[in-house]
Amino acid sequence: MRIAAALALLLAPLLAGSEELVPTIPPGYVPGADDDEKGLWVEMEDYERRLQRSALRVRDSELNAYVHDVMCRVAQDYCADVRVYVMRNPQFNASMGPNGVSQVWTGLLLRVSSEDELAAVLGHELAHYTQLHSLERMRRISNAMSIGSFFDLGLAVLGVAVPVGQMTAVANATAFSRDNEREADLLGVKFMAEAGYDPNAAASVWRMIIEEEERAVVKRQKPGLFTMTHPASEERVANLEDYVANHLGDVGQERRVSNRHIDILELYYPMLMEDQIDTNRYGRTEAMLERHRELGVDDSLVNFFLGEMYRQRGEEGDMARAEQAYKLSTTGAFPLPAAHHQLGYVYMKRGENDAAKENFEKYLEMEPESDERAMIEFYLEDL
Ligand SMILES: [Zn+2]
Secondary structure (H helix, E strand, C coil), rough: CCHHHHHHHHHHHHHHHCCCCCCCHHHHHHHCCCCCHHHHHHHHHHHHHHHHCCCCECCCCHHHHHHHHHHHHHHHHHHHEEEEEEECCCCEEEEEEECEEEEEEEHHHHHCHHHHHHHHHHHHHHHHHHHHHHHHHHHHHHCCCCHHHHHHHHHCCCCCCCCHHHHHHHHHHHHHCCHHHHHHHHHHHHHHHCCCCCHHHHHHHHHHHHHHHHHHHHHHCCHHHHHHCCCCCCCHHHHHHHHHHHCCCCCCCCCCCCCCCCCCCCCCHHHHHHHHHHHHEEEHHHHHHHHHHHHCCCCCHHHHHHHHHHHCCCCCCCHHHHHHHHHHHHHHCCCCCHHHHHHHHHHHHHHHHHHHHHHHHHHHHHHCCCCCCCHHHHHHHCC
8 A cells, every 4th residue: 555655656746747748839839029039040040051051961862851751740730840951970969949940960860770769859859849948948058159159069060070078068058957858758759659650669769879878988988969968867768668658558559660761771871881980989880780780781781881890990800800791791682892892902902912803803893983993993903
């Protein structure tokens, strides 16, 4: 009895809170003309124009169509109020400003394992927008600095490398409160479930983040921006699981099974993975590649980038590991020409001329229009 009563007390705030889980602003919301909020919107519009022009903006139509579609499904009646920009940055991050302008970084696309997980993150960000958390945050920021300089620092719109210390300061100053985070978690999962996505995906995103950060701590690497502003914790995962089980338990049973995320991932894999490898965060990269293999990303792609990672890491024995991975990449269902290209260089350096020749020739046969044709033909003369 006593336990049951204590449990009821413990659950009461959660249940009471969740009954009020409704969006604060209606679809089509705009601030009043003499509201201070209006000024922030004008600044945000200026920032949005910079996003549109940014060299880091990914303009590929299929990738954009996919992200827009998931966002619109989750946003439903708010679809017309939000605009999403896919930005080339290998960190895990998504955000939505007070006027509905949002960003999805390519590092997020590399990390989520399904369309449902992407929907979970977008639902969370949408909730920050509909609950005016983003507005409150922007007010705080604008008291300290101009919005433009905030984004230069924190979001690296122009590709500026920001020192980690400065990034941490910005992240701390701009983090949402715990209550805001909790509300965004629960309303976000409600949005995605209503859109027909599996609400269990929300907890799995946070679990993935926790796992990656644990690996990173081992390697003494700094956490990414999103995890600085969104502390992932077991508590957070547990709260989400409770909420889904108690309020959305009847959904998530007969979900659409979509492989769309993996198809998109494969299509843009070279661009996404090259950026990740260039971070030199080998622990994270290796974990990511392992996960992609489990998810069913084509083996030739995974093996090729495993080879790239070893080559770049350059520890003892890594060249042999790279060679092995490139070789595997050439024997899959869809062998990558680039793997032959890399093997050609590996063997040429090692003085194994026959093997170098064979791989360079194979590469040119598969990529006759290659920019490197003249150079490789020059090498071939000496092999
Ligand atoms: Zn958040």
